[in-house]
Amino acid sequence: MSIDQATVRKIASLARIAISDAEATAMEGELNGILGWVEQLGEVDVTGVEPMTAVIPNSLRLRDDVINADPLTGGNRRDDVLANAPAPQHGFFGVPKVIE
C-alpha cells in the first residue's frame, strides 16, 4: 500500500514534526520505498505465532517501597531536573501560554 502527500502530512502532524512542502514531497518517495520493502513480511505464515514481548526471558521486579532508596532516582532534585530546561521559571518548566 502506498502513502500520499496527505498521509505524509498526517504522520508528520502525529509525530509533531513541522515539514515543508519540499520535505513532504521527498519523504513521500522515501517512505513508500521503505514501506514497500517491508511489505514482504506479509508473506510469512505466522499462524499460531505469538508476537515477541521479551527477547530474553525476564520478570519485572518491584522495588522496595522505600522513599529515596536510591538518591540518584529519588526526589528532592528540583534544581538538577531543571538544570537543562530551556526556559525554567520560578522552579517550574516554562511553556508558552496555552489558555487565551
Place this chain on the structure above:
Amino acid sequence: MTDLTNLTVAGIRDGHRAGDFSAVEVAEAFSANVAGAKALNAFIVETPEHALTAAKAADADRAAGTLKPLSGVPIGMKDLFATKGVQTTAASHMLEGFVPPYESTVSQKLWDAGAGMLGKLNLDQFAMGSSNETSYFGNVISPWRRNDGGPNLKDRAALAPGGSSGGSSSAIAARLCPAATGTDTGGSIRQPAAFVGISGIKPTYGRCSRWGIVAFASSLDQAGPMARDVRDCAIMLEVMAGFDAKDSTSLDLPVPNWEAALSSDLKGKKVGIPKEYRLEGIDPDIDAMWDAGIAMLKDAGAEVVEISLPHTKYALPAYYIIAPAEASSNLARYDGVRYGLRDLPQGAGLQDMYAATRAEGFGPEVKRRIMIGTYVLSAGFYDAYYTQAQKVRTLIARDFEQAFASCDVILAPTAPSAAFGLGEKTADPLSMYLNDVFAVPASLAGLPAMSVPAGLNREGLPIGLQIIGKAFDEQGVLNAGLAIEERAGFTARAEKWW
C-alpha cells in the same frame, strides 16, 4: 621507549602494574594523539583533564597497592552515554549543550574500575545510521584508505568508519584510544568494528545496563566494548556488565570471569554455518574470508556443521518496523520543554513549539525513522505492520534456538562489504539499511555476537567475521573469536595521513 599508544588494554594494565611506565604518561600520549587527529572528527568533546585525573589516581593507587581492574587505562566514551558534567548529545542538535547531572551506569562502572575518559566519541545521530554520516557534528572519517586512488593517501577517497559507533571504531583504529564503549541496536558495534579492523562484542541483551544511555530502540539497545583484540573486549565487558536495579530489563546474573576463561581450544565444539547467509551477488572477498574463517575454526579443533535460519531474509524488514516504532515512542520525549533544544517561533503556541523544535532538532534520518515508526504504530496499521513484525521476530528467535540444538556458536560475515566511501550510500536509505543484513538477526534475538578482523580484501581494507552465540554464552563467542584472531594474525593498520 615504545610508543605507549600501540599498547592494548591488557598491555597498558599489565605494564602499568609492573611499573614500566606511569598512567600519566599513557594518558598524555593518547591525549596527544587525540589532539592531533582532528581530521578524523572522531570526538565531539575532548576531555584530556578527565583522563589525566584518573591517571594520577591510578599512579597513586599503584603506590598504595590498591590497583583496580582498569587502573591506568584511558578510554573513549560514545556520546550516547550520559556523563555527569560533560556534554552528552547523541550527536544531535536536539541535545547540543545538554550536560547531564548524572552518570550512566556503564560509564560509572568504568570510572569505578579506574579507567579515565579521553573524550566523547562521535556517532550517527541518536545511533541511527551505518556510516556515521548522520551526526549533527559532521562525518567521522575512517583512518583507512583504499590501496589505489592516487599516490597520496590524503587525497584518496574518504571512507566510512561504519556506524553508529563510528567515532569509537575510527578512534581505536587510529590509536587515539585503546578501547571505547559502543552500543549496538542492529549492528552498531559489530559493523564499525569490521570496517576498521578491530574487535567488538555486543553481549546478551540485558548484560549491560541501559540506564543513562540515550534510548533508541529499547528492546534492542545493548552496550558493549570495542577494542583492538578479543582479550581487551573481555576485560572491558567484565567491567561494563552487571545487574542494575535501575534498568527493568537488566539481567540479574553474576558476571563471569571472561578474561580468565579465554581459550582458543575448540575441541568438542560445533560451529554452525547458516546457509541463508550465502547471499547471491555478494562481494567474493567476503565469501572467501568466511571460508577462511571456517578453516581457522576447524584448525582450532571445532566441528563445522551446516545450519538453517529460514527466516533470515525477513530480519531486516522486521527490524525496520520494530526499531523505528520504538524510536518514535522513545524520541517523543524531545519536546523543547524539559531539556535540549527549544524553537519557539514568534507567537507560537505549545503544539507549534513542539513541531518547530523537533523539525529543527532532528536530522533527516532521525525524522525518517520517527515518521516510519509513527505510521506503523498508527490506528489501522498497527496489526498489519507492528504486530506482524513482532511475530516474525518470534520466528527469527526460534530459528536460532533450533539451530543451537546442533551447534555451539555460529560463524558468519559481519557485513556484506568492506568499508564504503562517504556519500556512496546516502542517496538511498534502503541501500544503507541493507548493510546490516548479517548483524540484525542476532540483535532481534538478543544474542551475544562479536566481530573480529579476519584479513584484508583486494582493496587493502579490513573484513570482519561475526560469531553469534547462545544467550548468556559470551564466553563461547569470545573463545571462537580468539581462535580466529590467533590464526588470522591480523596486524594490518591504517597508515597515517591525518
